[in-house]
Amino acid sequence: MSKSTLTRRGLLKTSAVAGAGVALPTIFTASSAAAYMNEPTGSSVTLGFNVPQTGPYADEGADELLAQKLAVEHLNGEGDGGCLSTFTSKALQGNGILGKKVEFVTGDTQTKSDAARASAKSMIEKDGAIMINGGSSSGVAVAVQGLCQEAGIIFMAGLTHANDTTGKDRKANGFRHFFNAYMSGAALAPVLAKEMGEDRRAYHLTADYNWGWTQEESIVASTEALGWETVNTVKTPLASTDFSSYITPVLNSGADVLVLNHYGGNMVNSLTNAIQFGLLDKQVNGKDFKIVVPLYSELMAQGAGENIKGVLGSMNYNWQLENEGSKAFVKSFGEKYGKPPSNSAQTCYAQVLLYADACERAGTFNPCGVAEALEGFEFDGLGNGKTLYRAEDHQCFKDVLVVRGAQNPSSQYDTLEIVEITPVDQVMYPPNHPMFGGDEATLGECNAGA
Amino acid sequence: MLGLNKKDTALFLIVIALTILAPFILNPFPTNSAMAQFNAGYPDLMQRFVIFGIFAIGFNILFGLTGYLSFGHAAFLGVGSYAAVWMFKLFTYNVIPAIVVAVILAGLFSLLIGYISLRRSGIYFSILTLAFAQMSFALAYSVLSNPKFNLTNGETGLQVYGDDPQIFHGAGLPNLPHLFGWSMRGNNQMSFGAWDFNFNTGYYVCAVCMILAFYIAIRIFRSPFGMMLRAVKSNQTRMTYTGLNSRPYALAAFVISGMYAGLAGGLMAAVDPLAGAERMQWTASGEVVLMTILGGAGTLIGPILGAGFIKYFENIFSKINDAVLHSWFSFLPDGLEDVVVALIYPFVGKGWHLTLGMLFMLVVIFLPGGLVEGGQRIGRFTFRRRDAKGSDAERDAANQRNPAE
DSSP: OOOOOOOHHHHHHHHHHHHHHHHHHHHHBOOSOOSSTTOOOSSEEEEEEEEOOSSTTHHHHHHHHHHHHHHHHHHTTOTTOGGGTTOSOOOOOSSOBTTBEEEEEEEEOTTOHHHHHHHHHHHHHTSOOSEEEEOSOHHHHHHHHHHHHHHTOEEEEOSOOSGGGGTTTOOTTEEEOSOOHHHHHHHHHHHHHHHHOSOOEEEEEEESSHHHHHHHHHHHHHHHHHTOEEEEEEEEOTTOOOOHHHHHHHHTTTOSEEEEEOOTHHHHHHHHHHHHTTGGGOEETTEEOEEEEEEOOHHHHHHHGGGGBTOEEEESOOTTOOSHHHHHHHHHHHHHHSSOOOHHHHHHHHHHHHHHHHHHHHTSOOHHHHHHHHTTEEEOOSSSSSEEEOTTTOBEEOOEEEEEEOSSOSSTTOOEEEEEEEOGGGGOOOTTOGGGTGGGOOOOOOOOOO | OTTOOHHHHHHHHHHHHHHHTHHHHTOOSOTTSGGGGGOOOSHHHHHHHHHHHHHHHHHHIIIIIIOOOOSOHHHHHHHHHHHHHHHHHHTOSBHHHHHHHHHHHHHHHHHHHHHHHTTSOHHHHHHHHHHHHHHHHHIIIIITEETTEESSOGGGOEEOOTTSOOTTOOTTSOSSOEETTEETTOEEEEEETTEEEEEEHHHHHHHHHHHHHHHHHHHHHHSHHHHHHHHHHHOHHHHHHTTOOOHHHHHHHHHHHHHHHHHHHHHHHHHSOEEOGGGGSHHHHHHHHHHHHHHOTTOSSHHHHHHHHHHHHHHHGGGOOHHHHHHHTTTSOHHHHHHHHHHHGGGSGGGHHHHHHHHHHHHHHHOTTHHHHHHHHHHHHHSHHHHTTOOOHHHHHHHHHTTOO
16 A cells, blocks of 8 residues: 555645745735836825935035925925025925925935945835935945936935046936036136136145046146146045145145145145145245135035135035025025035035926926936026036036135134136036046936836 | 754754745834834845845854954955956856855955964954955055056945946846846835835845855854864964964964855845945944854854844934934923933934944943843743753854853
8 A cells, every 4th residue: 555645635735725825926916017116106205315424524414414304394385485486497386296295214325335325225125215315425426326327216416526426427317416526627727817827836635536536637637728837746545634744745846836635624634734834824936825625615614714714715505695596595594403504505405406396397206207307407596596407417507606715704604705606608518528438428228217 | 954963953944044034024014104114124134134144154253263353354345345346347247156256356365364464363463454454445445446447446436337348248138236137136025914025136145145154154163173263262372282283274264254255245246236445444344343242253143143233223223313203202292202302312313333332332241142142041041941951052152152262
């Protein structure tokens, strides 16, 4: 006799269970009905705000977050509405986006590309964020932009100044409102020529990473076009806190202008060292020695204190601008938080409104539709004056501010004074400019995920 | 089974069950409930759990067995990641060759660094490895990313661009890392009523790697080679007096753990094709030390627990911002709500490091054997009788840890 325990009933039972097991995933799987990644189905839509909350740019990140929260309030019809009334596009009603209430989640980039990608991924995968906004470093911006392109959602960059973000690393799903190093150079050059003459000898100290190099390249190019000579360009390690050893050679180099391609704490330290060595009191080649800091921010100005008096630089936005959009924004921000907004805060605020407006005009949250609505979009009333979102590289074109450390600031917030508002035509460049990846740089295809 | 004794087999089966069922275990709360904040079952975090589990298992082979405290293991993880992304850039998006090359390169790199660093022991060894790791970080961050010779792409991180050669990239294949056509990003979401569970290709690839890595670690722990490593830890001088040259053993352990780190790095690149220099920084090296000690150095499952614990804190606690807190305590009267939120806020959100630091102190002071010891104490308390036999795989391992220093 065979000892097999196989019975007809047993076999039927087993195969029924196995069949059910195989079928299970198909019964319960939410079939990929969604037309695009994280399509909002409920009564609300989630935005992801990815800013540095720890690390060297934490203060800036905190300011960005305040501005983004303010933007969400305005979109939902709370508060005084801020720039909704001055914005030239009237698609936003103050009832959320496309009738859905706006909610947000936050993440910490730590100013590290790895950490930023991880927090963006968790906002996309776990919280169902439909777009990612913010950030305070070009490395992070490029890394997160790449992630959003792969995942199929929209990325609105915060403070990112390197040419690469909308240059060789430009992506169809990524958009930049902030200005870039090329624009800084183009805006600064005429002012430098006017204030310092056309036969200066410049010495560059440059933070040794991607942003530093593109800024150095841009400034060298635009100052040499003026007739300036570049004596030397020295790379400083990013982690340096003491720049004395880099300042001494400047004195003996025969240079009469020092350009500090540094940002944040780096810039505060290098500028302080330069002042301590008395560079600004020196006379070289029969001219007064000058210092230039191509990219300024309010927080850097506060950090450097007295030392920035008279030092020239450029900015994307300053709260002292006297246009309607700027006034509305500063009033709204000031009343809520008791201080004027920084230029990175303004960019993040504007990006949220621009995204929401594009959704309204496109009638969808589909990233491809939103991207199409943003491409070539001309607007005004968000604080920067007339602005164009160029279709070819997703870069905003608007006036650039040249600023100077104020001689007699009346409070801790007006440490910078506006020297000149450089008109947008002067900082325009073709999308295939060699500093922006040349002819090879393309946006690629828009990706809607799913 | 598979050459393991009964206790180890049981532990191995538990680990297999936990990793395979992780999508269910980590998502215990319905998706739309207030508690969903604490769900960890989304692809990115699940991948991180197993990848850092592998990293910590490997680190434990060096630190737990030989007692050599390396502060530079993140460098091997970084080398693995860069190697994998270069494989993606040059050859194919298939993850198998990328992972193999990542392991081999990390192994070679650790052979070089280990050969030099192991000339010293104790604190000098730690400092040497730390120095090498910081050097690698600086190289990756700026030196090797200048426009003329761009190996690492600096702070932005190495990524795959559309104009990279990718010689073996087929037309029908996904434009993302894949395993013979299955995209690592592929995700199948199952819904049972209010619950959602994610089954992610990338996660299961990593999970299989971790199960293999765990199996190899058990075999090493139980082998004569493992015994030799423990001898190095308990008294290296005595070993030398008996005429044994212990350095090859220590070097072998160093290289093996370096290869584990390379595997973890390769997998990190496989699930997200970007390699950033920060993953080589000393903080990343310190993190794996914390994971191992928190879980229980010298135990088999401890490092995996420690890795999961830290990653959970980093990704879940750090996302609890003040708005979330206010929504939790909105049932309280206004003034009281603000007070409660103000009291809790410093410990969550961006203050998660603080909570983790306090927990770490508590563990080190009261549970020197890590979370594993905590588990054993609870187990002993609950099943006092069974403990009389003293049969527990982890306890054996933990006991062998004691003669340290």
